[in-house]
Amino acid sequence: MDDFAGTQTPVRRLTDPAEAITALELAVPGMTSLRLPTPRVIDWPALEAELGVALPVDYKLLCELYPSFVIGDFLGVGSPEPGGETGWVQGTREELETIAEWCEEADLAVPLHPFPTPGGLLPWAVSPQGDFFLWSTNPTDPQEWTVTVASRSSVWWHYTGGAVQFLADFVAGVLEPWALPRVRAEVVAW
Template identity: 30%
Template sequence: MWVRRVIELTGWEPLGLSVDWAAIEGELGVPLPADYKELYEVFGGGVFGDSLYFLGRDESPAFDFLTQWRLSLAVDRDGKYGDVSAVEPYTVYAPGGRGLVEWGSTEWADEYFWLIDAERPGEYPVLARSHDVGGWQRYDMSTSEFLYRVLADADFEPFGMARYDLGTTFEPGSGDPVDGRPRL
């Protein structure tokens, strides 16, 4: 239902990407939320409303979900800075553990994650933080509902973008096709 609302809101024509979910989820060690997988197949990676960066599938690393997760995990595990994590008081999710996996952000440095626990597959609360407000906010809703509310609900504090009247368009992350189809 919420994925359909995001599609209607943006006027986007679904890409219908073919994705090897077994390989992606095998690397992560957990299944991903079903609605996120649908968003990923419909949109790939790119930008909503000229401001919200959605990690999905993209030829460039900037919007590629797995590439960004691997980079975040490598940085989080790098002992050069001690036990400090960029997602304190959490850590970046590592296979078999518990931690955060980023799926989106904004140009204002808002960040959107799932809290994933390998011992509790199927539970994906959205954790978000706004550097303007500080601190983590937990949302027990689907990825697509959270995304829709950010884009369409001006009263969705502190993350609602509708109050800025930026539009609800979607632009693919790169000009390169991810499935052999040209981008318009």
């Protein structure tokens, strides 16, 4: 049986993408050493058209400023490479197949569904152990999307902030990790 652990809410939701990046850099000091000398130019309009939805600005800024990375040997945040936008969308669609299976098998009071179902879950990070970090794509404004965690141990939970703020709060120990390990504030390029 799957378990819904609950919802965690930040003290204040960071709506400015640059402020969210700064919070992450404070939580994970090594992030600044990975910052690219020039922001990457990702074809977001083409990627979002192929995916069928616009993505949150905090995530897009993170992808432009940093290569794909892993925090604490646990949480991997992949990003599209310039010119590789189609491959990134295809990889996301493959992950959505797994998420669809998990949603079907989950015995949650409020059923969850994968994207492109309206309000569906869309992956943005993974762990090597098979945990998924997802956006809840409801409401329709991506700047208001929240995070849903689906752990390999069948514990699901929500965080009412954005993805980059989630990373900062998770690493800083502000969040109860509910079925996830605590992670060290270390980062390496993926």
